[in-house]
Amino acid sequence: MSFLRITYQIQASAHEIESRAAGVAVEQSVEMPIPAIRHPHVLEEIVGQVESIRPVGENLFNVVIRLAAATTGVDAVTGAVDVAQLVNMLFGNSSLQESVQLIDMELPQSILDAFSGPRLGIAGLRELVQAPQRPLTCTAIKPQGIAPADLAALCHTFALGGIDIIKDDHGLANQTYAPFAERVRACHAAVERANRATGLRTYYCPNVAGSPKQLFEQARMAREEGVSIIMAAPMLMGLPVFYELLQEHWSDAVLAHPAFAGAARISPVLLFGKLFRLLGADAVIYPNYGGRFTYSQPLCADLAATARAPWGHIQPILPVPAGGMTVERVPEMVNFYGADTMLLIGGGLLTAGDALLARSREFVRTVANS
Amino acid sequence: MSFLRITYQIQASAHEIESRAAGVAVEQSVEMPIPAIRHPHVLEEIVGQVESIRPVGENLFNVVIRLAAATTGVDAVTGAVDVAQLVNMLFGNSSLQESVQLIDMELPQSILDAFSGPRLGIAGLRELVQAPQRPLTCTAIKPQGIAPADLAALCHTFALGGIDIIKDDHGLANQTYAPFAERVRACHAAVERANRATGLRTYYCPNVAGSPKQLFEQARMAREEGVSIIMAAPMLMGLPVFYELLQEHWSDAVLAHPAFAGAARISPVLLFGKLFRLLGADAVIYPNYGGRFTYSQPLCADLAATARAPWGHIQPILPVPAGGMTVERVPEMVNFYGADTMLLIGGGLLTAGDALLARSREFVRTVANS
Numbered sequence: 001m002s003f004l005r006i007t008y009q010i011q012a013s014a015h016e017i018e019s020r021a022a023g024v025a026v027e028q029s030v031e032m033p034i035p036a037i038r039h040p041h042v043l044e045e046i047v048g049q050v051e052s053i054r055p056v057g058e059n060l061f062n063v064v065i066r067l068a069a070a071t072t073g074v075d076a077v078t079g080a081v082d083v084a085q086l087v088n089m090l091f092g093n094s095s096l097q098e099s100v101q102l103i104d105m106e107l108p109q110s111i112l113d114a115f116s117g118p119r120l121g122i123a124g125l126r127e128l129v130q131a132p133q134r135p136l137t138c139t140a141i142k143p144q145g146i147a148p149a150d151l152a153a154l155c156h157t158f159a160l161g162g163i164d165i166i167k168d169d170h171g172l173a174n175q176t177y178a179p180f181a182e183r184v185r186a187c188h189a190a191v192e193r194a195n196r197a198t199g200l201r202t203y204y205c206p207n208v209a210g211s212p213k214q215l216f217e218q219a220r221m222a223r224e225e226g227v228s229i230i231m232a233a234p235m236l237m238g239l240p241v242f243y244e245l246l247q248e249h250w251s252d253a254v255l256a257h258p259a260f261a262g263a264a265r266i267s268p269v270l271l272f273g274k275l276f277r278l279l280g281a282d283a284v285i286y287p288n289y290g291g292r293f294t295y296s297q298p299l300c301a302d303l304a305a306t307a308r309a310p311w312g313h314i315q316p317i318l319p320v321p322a323g324g325m326t327v328e329r330v331p332e333m334v335n336f337y338g339a340d341t342m343l344l345i346g347g348g349l350l351t352a353g354d355a356l357l358a359r360s361r362e363f364v365r366t367v368a369n370s
Numbered sequence: 371m372s373f374l375r376i377t378y379q380i381q382a383s384a385h386e387i388e389s390r391a392a393g394v395a396v397e398q399s400v401e402m403p404i405p406a407i408r409h410p411h412v413l414e415e416i417v418g419q420v421e422s423i424r425p426v427g428e429n430l431f432n433v434v435i436r437l438a439a440a441t442t443g444v445d446a447v448t449g450a451v452d453v454a455q456l457v458n459m460l461f462g463n464s465s466l467q468e469s470v471q472l473i474d475m476e477l478p479q480s481i482l483d484a485f486s487g488p489r490l491g492i493a494g495l496r497e498l499v500q501a502p503q504r505p506l507t508c509t510a511i512k513p514q515g516i517a518p519a520d521l522a523a524l525c526h527t528f529a530l531g532g533i534d535i536i537k538d539d540h541g542l543a544n545q546t547y548a549p550f551a552e553r554v555r556a557c558h559a560a561v562e563r564a565n566r567a568t569g570l571r572t573y574y575c576p577n578v579a580g581s582p583k584q585l586f587e588q589a590r591m592a593r594e595e596g597v598s599i600i601m602a603a604p605m606l607m608g609l610p611v612f613y614e615l616l617q618e619h620w621s622d623a624v625l626a627h628p629a630f631a632g633a634a635r636i637s638p639v640l641l642f643g644k645l646f647r648l649l650g651a652d653a654v655i656y657p658n659y660g661g662r663f664t665y666s667q668p669l670c671a672d673l674a675a676t677a678r679a680p681w682g683h684i685q686p687i688l689p690v691p692a693g694g695m696t697v698e699r700v701p702e703m704v705n706f707y708g709a710d711t712m713l714l715i716g717g718g719l720l721t722a723g724d725a726l727l728a729r730s731r732e733f734v735r736t737v738a739n740s
Contacts (some may be wrong), residue, residue: 023662027662029513029514029541030512030513030514030515030541031512031513031539031540031541031716031717032512032513032539032716032717032720033717033720033721035721036717036720036721036722036723037513038723039513039515039516039520041515042513042514042515042516045515046513046514046515047513068515070515070545070546070547071514071515071541071545072545073543073544073545073580075546078546080544080546082543082544082579082580082581082584083580083581084543084579084580084581084585084603084606084607085543085544085545085579085580087606087630088540088541088543088579088603088606088629088630089541091630091632092540092541092603092606092629092630093540093628093629093693095629095630095631095632095633096628096631096632096633096657096663097663097664098634098664099664142400142401142402143399143400143401143402143407143409143412143416143417144399144400144416144441145400145409145411145412145415145416145438145440145441146409146412150409169401169402170401170458170462170463171399171400171401171441171458171459171462173443173452173454173455173458174443174450174452174455175440175441175442175443175455176440176445176448176450177440209452209454209455209458210443210452210453210454210455210610211452211453211454211610211611211613211614212582212610212611212614213614213618214452215454233454233458233462236454236457236458236462236608236610237454237608237610237611238606238607238608238609238610238611239608240580240581240582240606240607240608240611241581241582241607241608241610241611243581244581244582244583248583258463258466259458259462259463259465260457260458260461260462260465261465261466262461262465262466262632262635262636263465263466264468264634264635265632265634265635266632287466292393292397293466293467294467294468294469323463323466346401346402347401347402347403347406350402350403350406351403351405351406352406353406353408
């Protein structure tokens with residue numbers, strides 16, 4: 001038998017915590033009264049076990065619960081991978097308990113070996129953009145509502161500025177004002193044209209989105225256009241779809257977007273740093289401290305460290321702190337995150353108006369010199 | 371132009387709320403500094419507009435924001451439906467703001483008309499189980515870890531007891547101890563056998579789960595076995611997958627399960643009562659008050675009322691309050707929820723041990739007499 005060890009943070013008083021922890025262990029495994037279980041092997045192996053309870057604050061405890069790997073439907077020996085069921089075992093019903101947060105997971109070898117994780121990871125992305133050491137640069141084309149030609153013009157300017165990756169705004173789907181096929185063709189061509197002028201390797205990164213059928217078709221179109229990196233929002237499409245996309249419909253680089261991740265009830269460190277990575281993201285966008293979102297500096301440091309930390313055969317991935325960043329903040333961010341980072345500035349470039357090319361070049365230069 | 375009206379609950383001080391509301395309107399639409407927008411039609415139509423701000427508690431406001439329907443990629447005229455993008459517009463980036471909660475949505479006709487919603491709804495489910503007036507009954511087979519023959523034996527007993535719908539535990543996926551195909555064949559046959567003995571119409575309801583490919587194949591297998599109702603967890607598989615499943619791979623009844631819905635940041639009333647319904651659930655399981663979960667009585671009343679409320683051409687659906695319910699609570703629940711309800715008792719039956727058939731009959735009888 002092999003087991004997962006899952007950490008939940010539970011709000012409870014000191015005299016309640018033991019029964020609360022036992023309750024979560026049951027909820028996340030057999031979900032029925034223990035005395036009614038008639039099969040000894042279920043009691044011994046399948047029922048979740050509380051391994052430890054550790055106080056971490058006032059009326060706040062970290063509880064480690066052991067769950068049988070067999071319940072997840074993931075097994076390296078048979079090659080079975082059921083992402084939905086893995087997530088179900090991690091946080092299915094307990095996600096409905098307001099006082100329970102999913103903090104961390106420790107996977108047994110039998111599960112970890114069933115995943116290949118990111119294909120490129122940090123090393124592959126560095127090779128792709130030919131930047132062996134410095135932080136990578138990224139920007140976004142927006143606003144939604146403008147036509148493919150306008151988006152392509154932005155791509156061209158950003159590419160002339162030498163930014164590594166130019167991604168779609170996550171609001172760009174397949175709307176009538178900029179349909180996916182037309183947008184991708186125009187934007188990719190614009191970047192290629194700029195690359196021929198500069199001799200640099202800038203990449204256009206389209207956002208694939210929609211139902212499984214729609215997004216698998218979009219991945220096919222992107223591949224046919226010659227695109228090398230796509231963006232995808234795992235929580236918006238569903239984690240199992242994200243995995244199937246990378247397993248069967250896309251074999252190059254992937255940038256994960258946090259839309260709909262509402263990570264307050266799942267530790268962002270686990271969700272972005274481990275779960276997105278396990279399923280195959282090569283780089284992961286998340287809200288940086290001091291921007292439009294409320295993530296703290298220690299949380300961001302922890303998230304970035306987790307994304308890059310050694311984890312069996314699963315490659316490290318690039319943290320992409322974002323959300324209201326500016327060129328002025330680049331030196332501080334590079335100082336904080338170091339070089340294995342992709343800096344993403346969108347609106348902070350677009351405010352330059354006619355000076356967009358100059359601002360883009362300043363971004364690239366500042367990163368190179370930081 | 372047509373517009374969505376989305377209600378967010380925002381924690382902020384009275385002097386901050388206007389700028390916070392404006393911030394959410396921008397975040398959920400163009401996600402860039404307004405002065406940098408150069409296209410007048412984007413400023414006029416695409417940028418989100420704050421329509422109203424209403425205090426609802428100390429430092430707590432309900433903010434209604436207007437978003438252009440064109441941004442959602444859903445349009446009844448063209449027939450386009452992009453569920454991922456609709457959800458993205460409702461709560462993409464703002465889900466990452468801890469102080470913002472998604473409360474409600476008002477859809478324009480152009481979006482509502484693009485959805486057909488549940489096929490059966492309350493009326494169709496009542497016809498299916500031949501119960502024109504009383505509340506419906508439901509139970510679950512568990513624990514996970516036992517073999518198909520053991521699960522089928524439970525099905526047989528419950529069906530002899532006359533329960534309307536016998537669903538898989540949501541932890542039953544495609545694990546080696548009870549693979550989907552074998553389990554569904556055994557359980558469906560056991561129920562049919564009992565139906566022949568009783569002359570009643572009890573239904574076995576398998577849980578379809580996994581990646582799109584896996585679960586679409588499971589839906590096909592269920593259909594081939596003669597199954598009439600499936601259970602699916604929309605948040606676990608991804609909302610766009612849930613929709614594609616019901617559009618293209620399943621044309622009968624559907625029971626929605628709340629696993630991974632972690633609805634603290636989305637109003638459960640909206641998520642279960644409207645969003646799951648819009649996409650096609652005929653009945654929706656949620657944690658009842660006074661059980662293992664923390665939902666309040668007013669919240670549950672609101673959720674049930676919303677699930678059944680008139681909503682254009684979208685059929686009303688059955689609320690299925692659950693989570694630690696017992697036969698003893700049936701009269702109180704029927705009194706609270708009325709007859710357009712399905713009562714789901716799982717563990718509360720299984721604790722009966724050898725008296726399982728008697729307890730099941732008591733459940734059915736109590737509902738009939740309440």
